[in-house]
Amino acid sequence: MNIYEKMIKCALDSQKRAYTPYSKFNVGAAVLTESGKIYGGCNIENASYTPTICAERVAIFKAIYDGEKR
DSSP states (O other): OOHHHHHHHHHHHTTTBBBOOOOOOOOEEEEEESOOOEEEEOBOOOTTSSTTOOOHHHHHHHHHHHHOOO
């Protein structure tokens, strides 16, 4: 499996973890860091909408939390 196939699998797996009680529109994303690690993220909704976060940001925040910068 090449890196792109791994990223697609990560995004699809992440999509299953989405929390979307309002839109019912699950989104998954994958981020590839310079070190070669892949981070997944999903969208998370909130009733007040402002705290809602997109899948891409979740994946990026997870990578940064783990010390990745690029």
